[in-house]
Every structure is written in C-alpha cells, then in structure tokens.
Amino acid sequence: MSSAFVLYFLYQSGSGKALFLPPIGIGFFILGFYLIFSGTSFYNRFRSMMFFMSLAVFMSWMAWDTGLHDYIVNSSYGAFLAGITIKFSVYFLNVSGYHVTTIGDQITFLGNSKVQSFDVINSCSGADTTILFLAAFVLMLADQGRRASVQKLAVCFVCGGLGTYLVSMMRVPLLGIVGYYYGYDTLETYHMYSGYLIFLVSIMMFWYLSLRWINKKSTFSVAAGN
Numbered sequence: 001m002s003s004a005f006v007l008y009f010l011y012q013s014g015s016g017k018a019l020f021l022p023p024i025g026i027g028f029f030i031l032g033f034y035l036i037f038s039g040t041s042f043y044n045r046f047r048s049m050m051f052f053m054s055l056a057v058f059m060s061w062m063a064w065d066t067g068l069h070d071y072i073v074n075s076s077y078g079a080f081l082a083g084i085t086i087k088f089s090v091y092f093l094n095v096s097g098y099h100v101t102t103i104g105d106q107i108t109f110l111g112n113s114k115v116q117s118f119d120v121i122n123s124c125s126g127a128d129t130t131i132l133f134l135a136a137f138v139l140m141l142a143d144q145g146r147r148a149s150v151q152k153l154a155v156c157f158v159c160g161g162l163g164t165y166l167v168s169m170m171r172v173p174l175l176g177i178v179g180y181y182y183g184y185d186t187l188e189t190y191h192m193y194s195g196y197l198i199f200l201v202s203i204m205m206f207w208y209l210s211l212r213w214i215n216k217k218s219t220f221s222v223a224a225g226n
Contacts, residue, residue: 002032003025003028003032004025004026004028004029004032005025007021007024007025007028008021008025008193009193011025013192023058026058072127072130073122073123073125073127074122075127077127078122078123078125078127079122079125080125081122081125081126081127081130081165082105082120082121082122082124082125084125084169085120085124085125085126085169085172086102086105086107086120086172088169088172088173089107089120089169089172089173089176090102090107092170092173093107093173093176093177096173096177098111098113098176098177098180099111100176105119105120105121106118106119106120107119107120107176109176109180113179113180114179114180114181114182114183114184115176115179115180115183115184115187118175118176118179118187120172124171124172126164126165126168126169129164129165129167129168129195129199130161130164130165132164132199132203133160133161133164133165133203133206136203136206136207137156137157137160137161140156140207140210140211141153147214147215148214152213152214153214156206156210156213156214160206160210163202163206164199164202164203164206167198167199167202168195168198168199171194171195171198174190175187175190175191175194178190
C-alpha cells in the first residue's frame with residue numbers, strides 16, 4: 001500500500017505525464033489492502049467496494065489518457081464551475097476573517113499574508129472530481145440497480161454529487177489558508193497532493209454510507225417477513 005502512494009507521488013511530481021503509473025499503483029493498493037485486512041471485520045465492510053473503487057479510478061485514468069478530462073475541464077462547463085468556486089472561496093475566506101478580493105480568476109489577500117495572491121483556474125473547479133464521481137456512481141448503479149429502489153438511487157446520486165463537489169470546492173479556500181500562514185511552496189505541495197487523497201476519502205465515505213442505507217431493511221419489511 002505504501003508503494004501505491006509512492007507511485008502516486010511520482011505521478012504527480014512528473015506533472016501527470018507518466019500515465020502508466022496509476023494502474024500499477026491501483027494494483028499495489030488492492031493487493032496490499034487484501035494482504036493486510038483479509039479475514040477481518042474491517043475488510044468485510046469494504047470488500048464489496050474495492051472492486052468498484054479500482055474500476056472507477058481506472059476509468060478516470062482512461063479519461064485523462066484519452067484527453068476527455070482536458071476537454072471537459074476547458075469547456076464552458078469547467079469555466080462555470082470555476083466561477084462558482086471563486087465566489088464561494090472569496091465568501092468563505094472573508095467570513096473566516098481572511099480579507100480577500102478577486103479580479104478575474106485571481107484571489108488576492110488584503111492583509112498580512114505570506115502569499116499575495118493565488119489563481120483559481122478551470123482545473124480547480126471540481127470538474128475532474130465530477131468525472132470520478134460519475135464513474136463511481138455508474139459502477140455502483142450496475143451493482144445495486146436491481147436491488148435498490150429508484151428513489152434511493154436518486155437520493156444517493158444527488159447527495160453524493162453535491163457532497164463530492166462541495167468537498168472539492170472547499171479545497172480551494174483551504175489552499176489559500178495554507179498559503180496565508182506557510183507560503184507559496186507549502187501551498188504548491190498541498191495543491192499537488194491533496195486533491196485526490198481528499199476525493200478518495202470522500203468517495204469511500206459515500207460508498208460506505210450509501211450502500212449501508214440502500215441495503216438496510218426497513219422495520220416494516222422485517223416485521224412483515226416474520
């Protein structure tokens with residue numbers, strides 16, 4: 001599992017050009033997860049998710065490799081989401097006591113900060129995590145579609161999509177706060193490595209909570225069965 005994270009860091013450090021590293025890292029992570037936790041109650045909780053998580057990440061890697069990711073991020077959709085992210089970040093930072101203003105896609109600190117400003121471009125908009133979420137949900141739909149009601153799946157889709165986007169959007173003002181206290185180099189490191197780690201945690205929580213809710217039998221159904 002450590003090797004998987006090392007490969008991830010190498011991939012990010014190389015500006016995402018070594019596209020053969022993600023699938024190798026996925027394989028290492030799944031193998032390590034199985035070797036460490038197989039036979040435990042913890043593994044049994046997440047066993048059904050591992051296959052779908054690996055496929056979702058693989059599908060997102062294919063989106064990067066084929067250029068679909070760049071097309072979506074640079075589209076009007078990506079620009080629209082970037083605008084929302086900028087407005088949210090400015091509002092959040094001002095409410096939190098970090099006085100900022102914005103010109104175009106640049107957020108500028110008005111107070112005593114170790115970074116004067118930082119840019120929020122289309123790739124920071126959350127469009128890429130939307131791709132990952134859609135891939136994850138399609139795979140979950142293929143697995144649970146016959147057993148779950150349409151209403152539950154719709155609720156999972158809306159709540160999961162909004163939650164994933166909010167988590168991605170929240171990363172931007174947090175980047176600003178990191179830069180405010182620790183400077184540009186720390187901001188850049190946080191920017192490079194935090195995005196997909198945060199997303200993986202959030203998508204694991206989405207899968208775990210949604211699958212528990214979808215597969216939970218109601219009290220009425222249990223009583224009727226008895």
